[in-house]
Amino acid sequence: MKNNRQLFYPLCLVVFLCASVIGHGQTVLSIDGGYLVQGSNTKITLNNTQFINNGTYQSGDGGEVYITGDGTDEQSAIGGDSVTTFYKLEILKSNNGVQLQQNINIDAELVVEEGNLDLNGHTITLDSDAYIENESEEGHIVGPNGGTVQMTVDLNAPNYSPGELGVRISSSQNLGSTLIQRTHVPISLNDTESIARIYKIFPTNNSDLDATIKLEYFEAELNGHNESDLGVWREDSGFWYNATSTAEPNINQFTIENVDFLSEEWTLAPRAPAVDMRVLLAGPYDDSSAEMADDLRTSDLVPTTEPYTALGYDYPASGGGxxxxxxxxxxxxxxxxxxxxxxxxRDAADISNxxxxxxxxxxxxxxxVDLDGRSNLSFPEIATTATPFISIRHRNHIGIIAASTVDFSSGTPMLDFAANPALAEGGSAAMLDFGNGSYGLxxxxxxxxxxxxxxxxxxLxxxxxxxxxxxxxxxxxxxxxxxxxxxxxxPNLGRGAQFSY
Ligand SMILES: [Ca+2]
Ligand SMILES: [Ca+2]
Ligand SMILES: [Ca+2]
Structure with missing residues (x-):
């Protein structure tokens, strides 16, 4: 408290010069072209007051700006021509919240105790060791009109939530300098919308991470969705798909394990149908290992874009590419x-469809697996109420189709064609018997x-x-x-598929 006297003079000066009462009971603390210098470990309390910085605001270590009040008419605001860098900003608004009208930086702490902080299209940038504190259902960062909260941080063998932004990253690897961005405008995903929380993550080193990612959310961000319907969606090269995850709705968290690399974007939304499927190809199948050879991969011959469009395969809906x-x-x-x-x-009523x-x-x-090389294959454009037949084809093997329709509504169906040929139309006649209990296309x-x-x-x-x-x-x-x-x-001459392509 010894610094209070130091603060008193410059702060009073500014307030006397510039404070004014505006329409709805909000006072304005305005820095107009001059300096407001806040001493170390001091606190400026703005009660139902807007903070407008058109000049220069400087805070010493520990300097806190505390925005409080019960103003029922409008939000408090942080604005002005200048980007303000706070050491510590704390918000406790029992009515309305605080709206950004300019970008801000946080050197140490952003405490959101009560009342929301609306990004309003602006950006909060946290310093690499800054963090958000006390976000809760009662008070958190929102951004229905856009805006981003972000930080760039070195992540070497991380096991924490950088900046307490709500995405916990655990990996034994060094990800290097990593930009993490959080936004709050739901995104459209085919027939549905995401919740009001989206992450973008850009590590410098982004391979072999074997990471565990935990995504947190607030009930207030559910965007009308039932929590039990949600799954993790990730986006690579513009294509959104589901990542296999574990839900813990009691603590508002989803966990994704064995993440080899971080997608550009992550969010939560109602799950798309997905299938847990296993199939072997007779061509590369190796009896001694009971697995397929991956020579194409080791020779760098597997294309990074799917080959089927170029081969003339037909993609209805939004698949392909x-x-x-x-x-x-x-x-x-x-x-x-x-x-x-x-x-x-394929349509249950007409498998040619x-x-x-x-x-x-x-x-x-x-x-x-899906595009992350790990997760069950998902169909983002299809409703979970669909009960279709599933067929699987390979560019130089004979495809199979399941003998029964699948039901996505009660979870992820499992189809192990490699171990159970009866799952396929035509049974073992539709596949090759490897003689060891396994079957392949x-x-x-x-x-x-x-x-x-x-x-x-x-x-050939x-x-x-x-x-x-x-x-x-x-x-x-x-x-x-x-x-x-x-x-x-x-040896296979004359054999054919049990359904028409
Ligand atoms: Ca060959
Ligand atoms: Ca596997
Ligand atoms: Ca042929």
Whole structure:
């Protein structure tokens, strides 16, 4: 308190010169072209008062601006021509809140005790060691008209919520300088909208993170959604999909584990239908490991954009053009990526009617995953009330279709075609029996028309010896060779799919 006297003179001067009462009971503290210098560890209390900085405000360490009051007519405000840097800003408004009319910076603490702080299209920038305190349902940062709260922070083996922004990042890796931004305007996701909280995260190092991400939210941000319907949505290359997550509605938090890299955007919204599916391809299947070979990946031949559009596959609705971050292809082991697959939802009443299609990724162990290389494949454009058939196809194998429709309404259906051929229409006749309890898609359909026929072998022969990401490369080793023909195609001549493409 010894600094109070130091503060008294300059502060009084400014207030006497510039304070005025405006229409609805709000006073204005206005710095007009001059200086307001606040001493260390002092407190300026603004009771139903606007803080307008058209000059220079400087705070010593510990200097606090405390905005309080019960004004029922309008919000307090922080504005003026100058961007104000507060050491500590505390808000306790029992009526209305505080509206930003200019960007602000926070050196140390932003305490939101009661009453909302409305970004109103402006930006709050937290210093790298600053943080938000006491955000709650009673008082938190909002931004229905836009605006961002952000910070840039070095994250080396983090295990905390930077700035208490509500996204907890745990990783043993060094992410380097990382920009984190939080916004509050719900975004449109096909037929639905997100909650009123969206994160953007930009680490310098963004691969092999094996991170755990926890996303927090307030009930007031639910945007009319039922919490039990929510799931985590992430966006890569403009494509939104669901990340497999665990919900803890009692503490308003979602957890996403095994995050290899951080998407640009994250939010919560009603879950899209997703399927937990496993399928093996006979071509690259290796008996000794009981997994598929990932030679295309190790030879850098797996494209980062799905190949099916270029091959003429038909995407109804909004699928197609899916892209992956190259770091997805860095993953090794049983979850390494083998190739892209093409998954369709087909109308229960008419299976020739494809209602949605997605390109997904296939792991060595057969899991079909989304663009993060981890999560169950989701169909963002389809309602969870849909009960379609699911078919899975690969560019040079024969596709299968599930024998029964799936029900997304009670969670994520599981379809392990590799272990249970009865799940597929036609049963084991629709697949190859590896003789060890596993089954796979039939190889050799070079032209992807659903039949292994002489035209496939002719076309393959004309490509013999070529290297690359090629249709005739049945065993997916990056070359078209005799093995592809004699072992992976010829024995399957005459076999065909149990449904028409
Ligand atoms: Ca797996
Ligand atoms: Ca064919
Ligand atoms: Ca080959």
């Amino acid at each position: 899916e892209q992956i971050d190259p770091t997805v292809l860095a993953k090794t082991g049983s979850d390494a990526i083998v190739d892209w697959v093409f998954v369709e939802l 494809v209602i949605a299609a997605r390109a997904g990724l296939l792991q060595k162990d057969g899991d079909v 039939i190889s050799g359909d070079f032209d992807g028309d659903g039949q292994v026929q002489n035209t496939d072998s002719n076309a 022969n004309s490509n013999l010896g070529a290297s690359g990401y090629l249709p005739g490369d049945s065993n997916l080793d990056g070359q078209v060779q005799n093995t592809d023909l004699q072992i992976k195609l010829t």
